[in-house]
Amino acid sequence: MKKKVLTVDDSRTIRNMLLVTLNNAGFETIQAEDGVEGLEVLEGANPDVIVTDINMPRLDGFGFIEGVRRNEKYRAVPILVLTTESDAEKKNRARQAGATGWIVKPFDPAKLIDAIERVTA
Amino acid sequence: MDMNEIKEIFFQECEEQLAELESGLLKLNDGDRDPETVNAVFRAVHSIKGGAGAFGLDDLVAFAHVFETTLDCVRSNRLEPTQDVLKVMLKSADVLADLTNAARDGGCVDEARSRGLVKELEALANGEALVASAEAPKPTPKAAEPVQAAPAPTDESGFQPIPFSFDSFGDDEVAAEYGDTYEISFRPRRELFSKGNEAALLLRDLSRIGEVSINCDLDALPALESMDPEESYFSWKISLKTVKTEDDIRAVFEFAEWDCDLEVKAVEAASQAEELPMVPVPFDLSALDDVPAPAEESEPARAAAESGTAGEDAKMAAAAARVEKKESAAAAAAQTTAAAAAAAAQTTAAAAAAGQTIRVDLDRVDRLINLVGELVINQAMLSQSVIENDTTGTSSINMGLEELQQLTREIQDSVMAIRAQPVKPVFQRMSRIVREVADMVGKSIRLVTEGENTEVDKTVIDKLAEPLTHMIRNAVDHGIETPEKREAAGKDPEGTIKLTAKHRSGRILIELVDDGAGINRERVKQKAIDNDLIAPDANLTDEEIDNLIFAPGFSTADKISDISGRGVGMDVVKRSIQALGGRISISSRPGQGSTFTMSLPLTLAVLDGMVVTVAGQTLVVPLTAIVETLQPEASAIHSFGANQRLISIRNSFCPLVDVGRILNFRSAHANPMEGVALLVESEGGGQRALMVDAIQGQRQVVIKSLEANYTHVPGIAAATILGDGRVALILDVDAVVAASRGHSLKPEMSLAATG
Known part of the structure; x- marks a missing residue:
């Protein structure tokens, strides 16, 4: 069965890149544009792994991760943070919010797939 | 979808982000301190940087990075967004736009300018760093970050340097050749699991870099009744023989290192066996290759080992039970709350629907x-x-x-509404022009915009940019005085240009108001006399003098400046506005400024027209050109010169234009008493009476381009198909009026070509 990935990113460019990369790698992809939509989509999506941006309008990545971790049903889903933020402080905040791992931009398909493989069985 | 398409999307998105950036900065400039505004500005630059990085647009990434760093200082309240700071940021936004365009279309960017701005931005961020270090002894690492890091963002991946001791090694070369053995002790904490990491997956990854022997320590496992399903009770000792380095091994635990106790030690080959601390418990990873079948769960030790936490299965079962329970409870309650739920769903749907857009070719x-x-x-x-x-x-x-x-x-x-777009992007472009031109001529000018959300057809918007740019340049260069002059005249040294858009009776009205010196009528008149545009003794009203600036070949600037004197005058502006089916007029008060008013149709696809008959032909006259219609009386017609005639309307004389003659529909003059006169406003503000044979009616017609199918016809703007299926030509009023002045109908005279 195809693994399902939920991606949350406000940039149309990055969303498209994620979509192409993930589809090519044989994943089923569901997309949301910000944290609020991400949490809305989560319920029906039942993803195997989540990839999220940090800087987003309405609800940022930190808030989104916390939201997922509070959700009784999905709190154990691995969440990868996709971000250009490199300083340790941001990464730490993401970890404290409950991120499983991270992928540092610039966007690199190989890195993305590798990270997803690492956190999924 | 391939990368090129995504790149196209990226540039589209850049445009949106740049617009967002500029409007955000302008809001900040106006004193808006909403954190969300700052965030939006930051996000815009951040997004551009992110996308640019993916496409390897290094120049763009480098500049965006510096910009972002400075914006981050503002975002974290370490830098006060003063007017001076925002000035630098607005200029940076302009350069960012230039870099984006250069990345898309090739071409070059003013490198000196962008380098200068990089310095200014860094100075802002670094100046801030000094302040920060004065307050707190710890220096701000962000501000101190070298700019050069940006072109190669992979370097800033943020991987923590890991202390690495060579002491424990023998010879590196040998190690690479034969592989080293490492003793790894791994004890996950419960946080590791709560963050979605999985001990078994880490062990699997470890097994992929070398030969492993994994031993699980079950000593901490309590009795079943005292077991916390979410606690972590296991730890592992792994012996790994690999050619990889300790760094590589630690990299496996990259995501988990905060949430586990991890020790990696290189061991001497000889001492391996003795150092195994406990009785080996075989730990099988093969189960990970497939989803564990339910049957395997009967083997408790193994199942527990797989999941890493002893009670994982119990937990999952419990969770599933809870979910089921919830579901059945929900089902029971469903009927009583059905209405409420439906209402809620509707609200959600409505909320989701709001602001949703699709992109259509x-x-x-x-x-x-x-x-x-x-x-x-x-x-x-x-x-x-x-x-x-x-x-x-x-x-x-x-x-x-x-x-x-x-x-x-x-x-x-x-x-038509689908094609309608707000004028905002065009207005936003104007603010950059005001900034740049004002800088060049050393004036201080504020652009105030109003009604940016007024919508108009996309074609109109596209074609509006050029004339508007020209008018803005003019207003900055000629309209607004220098700060010294303004002060001397008792005005605010900072000039104001106001750009307004609004809907007015089915058209869009755009006003450009400056609070400058107004039109210098003496000079305009003198210039017009010098250029042979009017007779030296001509007696003109103030309005007529003001409108002289629209006359072809007129330029009031004493010296041709870099900015507005590009050999293009206001006549060209007027022509482009007319080509859009619009009209432009000026009113000016000496010492107080000028107002340009443009009225444009909302769409170029349909037109309200007066259907008339001329020499048996059906023509359509754009309604916007017609001031009034009247039935001439014999007493009102006066001959003038060889074959010119005038009509007197309310004590003023107006030249009579025989449309049939001008278009060569007939050779003889029509009898004015048998026809109808359409009073039209023509170029230069004067009025003319167009003679037609009869008026058939007024109706909305669909404009069909003649040029697209045939070729340009002088005097004719376009064509349409009438209700009876016949083709009717749409009259180009200005071209016909110009022709009546003695100019023949030449293609370049035709102004109102619409498409």
Whole structure:
């Protein structure tokens, strides 16, 4: 069965890149544009792994991760943070919010797939 | 979708982000301190940087990075966004836009300018760093970050340097050749699992870099009744033989290192066996290759080992039970709360629907518009033939037709609305022009915009940018005085230009108001006399003098400046506005400034026209050009010169233009008493009376380009199809009026070519 990935990113460019990369790698992809939509989509999506941006309008990545971790049903889903933020402080905040791992931009398909493989069985 | 398409999307997105960036900065400039505004500005630059990085657009990434760093200082309240700071940021936004364009279309960027701004931005961020370090002894690492890091963002991946001791190694070379053995002790904490990491997956990854022997320590496992399903009770000792380094091994635990106790030690080959601390418990990773079958769960130790936490299965079962319970409870409650739920769902749906957009190829919209145009014509033809054939006049067909007409009109309006866009992007571009030109001429000018959300057809917007740019340049260069002069005149040294858009009776009205010196009528008049535009003794009203600036070949600037004197005058502006079916006028008060008013149609696809007959031909005259219509009386017609005639209307004389003669429909003069005069406003503000034979009626017509299918016809703007299926030509009023002044109808004279 195809693994399902939920991606949350406000940039149309990055969303498209994620979509192409993930589809090519044989994943089923569901997309949301910000944290609020991400949490809305989560319920029906039942993803195997989540990839999220940090800087987003309405609800940022930190808030989104916390939201997922509070959700009784999905709190154990691995969440990868996709971000250009490199300083340790941001990464730490993401970890404290409950991120499983991270992928540092610039966007690199190989890195993305590798990270997803690492956190999924 | 391939990378090129995504790149195209990226550039589209850049444009949006740049607009967002500029409007955000302008808001900050106006004193807005909403953190969300700062965030939006930051996000815009951040997004551009992110996308640019993916496409390897290094220049763009480098500049965006510096910009972002400075913006981050503002975002974290370490830098006060003062006017001076925002000035630098607005300029940076301009350079960012230039870099984006250069990345898309090639071409070059003013490198000196961008380098200068990089320095200024860094200075802002670093100046801030000094302040920060004065407050707190710890220096801000962000500000101190070298810019050079940006072109190679992979370097800033943020991987923590890991202390690495060579002492424990023998010879590196040997190690690489034969592989080293490492003793790894791994004890996950419960946080590791709560963050979605999985001990078994880490062990699997470890097994992929070398030969492993994994031993699980179950000592901490309590009795079942005292077990916390989410606690972590296991730890592992792994012996790994690999050619990889300790760094590589630690990299496996990259995501987990905060949430586990991890020790990695290189061991001497000889001492391995003795150092194994406990009795090996075989730990099988093969189960990970497939989803564990339910049957395997009967083997508790193994299942527990797989999941890493002893009670994982119990937990999952419990969770599933809870979910089931919830579901059944929900089902029971469903009926009583059905209405509420439906309402809630509706609210959610409405919330989701708000602000949703789709992107549609412009060609598709245009095709739709064309088809609707055909539908309008078809509907008109149908109506006409029903009216002609229906003698009773009361049939239900008529009523149906009326409804059809209304529906058609509504469809047409809706389709036009698809093409409608706010004027905001054009207005935003103007603020950059004001900034740049004001900088160049050493003036201080504020641009105030109003009604940016007023919508108008996309074509109108696209074609509006150029004349508007020119007018803004003019206003900055000539309209607003220097700060010294303004102060001397008792005005605010900072000039104001106000750009407004609003809807007014089915058209869009754009006003450009400056609080400058106003038109210098003496000088304008002198110039017009010097340029042979008017006779030296001409007696002109103030309004007529003001409108002279629109005359071809007129320029008031004493010296041709870099900015507005590009050999293009206001006549060109007027022509482009007219080409859009619009009108422009000026009013000016000496010492107080000038106001340019442009009135434009909302769409270029349809036109309200007066259908008239000239020498047996049916013509359409754009309604916007017509001031009034009248039936000439013999007493009002006066001959003038060889074959010129004037008509007197309310004590003023107005030249009579015989449309049939100008268009060569007939050779002899028509008798004015047998026709109708259409009083039209023409170029230069003067009025002319167009002679036509009869008025058929007033109706909305769909504009069909002549040029696209045939070629440009002087005096004719476009064509349309009438209700009876016949083609009618749309008159180019200004070209006809110009021709009546003795200029022959030449293609370049034609102004109102619409498409």
